[in-house]
Amino acid sequence: MTISEQRPSLPEVHRSISIPNGKGFWRKLLAYAGPGYLVSVGYMDPGNWATDIAGGSRFGYTLLSVILLSNLMAILLQSLCVRLGVATGMDLAQACRDYFSPRVSFVLWVLCEIAIAACDLAELLGSAIALQLLFGIPLAWGVCIMAVDVIMLLFLQGKGFRYIEALVITLVATIAGCFTAEIIFSRPEVTGVLGGLVPNPEIIQNPEMLYLAVGILGATVMPHNLYLHSSIVQTRAWEMIPQKKWEAIKFGTIDSTIALSLALFINSAILIVAAATFHFSGYQEVAEIQDAYKLLSPLLGVGAASVVFGFALLASGQSSTLTATLAGQIVMEGFLHLRFAPWLRRLATRLLAVVPALITILFFGEQSTGKLLVFSQVILSLQLSFAVIPLVMFTSDRRLMGEFVNPRWLKVSAGAVATIIVCLNGWLLLQTLWGWINGAG
Structure with missing residues (x-):
């Protein structure tokens, strides 16, 4: 396989950010900082909230x-995205188009579009729920209002990619600040938190726990983020020589590792707050974001707890909606060589989320949104293998990567991650089918 000469995705921002020559470590790190935070917002979107709240309230x-x-899987996989984008000048979608047959590429594109629609559904519902909780706007109206947020992205894209990065970093910092306050309010038991970090065999044995666990995996390791990161890392204009490419890989990996460590804190904080507030207070069936909002202040005895929670949710939905749009453009351009106007691509993506959201709200009631959020994350997890396996294949192929090919330890680690993801998803599918068969019987 050889590197193809093709037009880069997001050409308006490709190699648009200069890298200072001969400057110190921190100046270069600052220049490379940004793409990791755009990726990280996908790891703390409203879909994570639904699965983390349900998991914390139900299982502590x-x-x-x-x-x-x-x-940890996400950090490794995103580092592979950096390596692929820097070494080859291609993103993951373009590499798939070059390597696989047109039929396989088309199937991968369809699966990725389904994943993006599921992700956008979670972001849309999360933002609409936040508007309802904070300002009393009916959920159906909130869904319609958030459907036109394409204007914000178009405005920022016209200003430059650094403006998008700055906005996302500000929103991420807002979420982190809000949940730092929530942890202080909830006063979790430290020994319980540390014990929860140790894997428990019951997670695999309990079908309900496994369902939420795979939902957390789908909400954390986002398939569209792998396509996104391999493209936006190329917004930096490093010199096209091996030494500078190694430097770009190093700083790009540091950037994503720091950003994803922040995402780890936020995801953990959501589950910890849910466990400390609900699970140990007898409210173990709290799975809806709305219920969590209503109960936080009364149970914690802090009037601001629910409002802080609502603003963090709104920041989460708005930050992650930006990256879903960019990922959609990258996927369509990479797989199909089709480039639509950004507003048209954004509108199409959002309509795919608006329709099922409105149908669910109007026919099944607002109380059904929590289940829809968790289900969207399980869909993401089931799509994940189809992005992870090609990524591991490409970055382990010396013909494509040259001297930047994965070293043996990284090949083994990446292969183990891919295997775990495939096995977990296969187990979930078997458990789900068994449940349907028993239910039918």
Whole structure:
């Protein structure tokens, strides 16, 4: 396989950010910082909230180990995205188009579009729920209002990629600050939290726990983030020589590792707050974001707890909606060589989320949104193998990567991650089918 000469995705921002020559470590790290935070917002979107709240309220701190494992997987996989984008000048979608047959590429594109629609559904519902909780806007109206947020992205894209990065970093910092306050309010038991970081065999043995665990995996390791990161890392204009490429890989990996460590804190904080507030107070069936909002202040005895929770949710939905749009553009351009106007691509993506959201709200009631959020994350997890396996294949192929090919330890680690993801998803599918068969019987 050889590197193809093709137009880069997101050409308007490709190699648009200069890298200072001969400057110190921190100046270079600052220049490379940004793509990791855009990726990280996908790891703390409203879909994570639904699965983390349900997991914390139902099973206490037990699923913290799943969040930790998922985040370690994410750090490794995103480092492979950096390596692929820098070494080849291609993103993951373009590499798939070059390597696989047109039929396989088309199937991978369809699966990725389904994953993006599921992700956008979670972000749309999360933002609409936040508007309802904070300002009393009906959920159906909130869904319609958030459907037109494409204007914000178009405005920022016209200003430059650094403006998008700055906004996302500000929103991420807002979420982190809000949940630092929530942890202080909830006063979790330290020994329980530390114990939850140790894997428990019951997670595999209990079908309900496994369902939430795979939902957490799907909410944490986002398939579209792998396509996104391999493209936006190329917004930096490093010199096209091996030495500078190694430097770009190093700083890009540091950037994503720091950003995903922040995402680990936020995801863990959501589950910890849910466990400390609900599980140990007898409210073990709390799975809806709305119920969590209503109960936080009364149970914690802190009037601001629910409002802080609501603003963090709104920041989460708005930050992650930006990256879903960029990922959609990258996937369509990479797989199909089709480039639509950004507003048209954004509108199409959002309509795919608006329709099922409105149908669910109007026909099944607002109380059904929590289940829809968790289900969207399980869909993401089931799609994940189809992005992870090609990524591991490409970065382990010396013909494509040259001297930047994965070393043996990284090949083994990446292969183990891919195997765990495939096995977990296969187990979930078997458990789900068995449940349907028993239910039918």
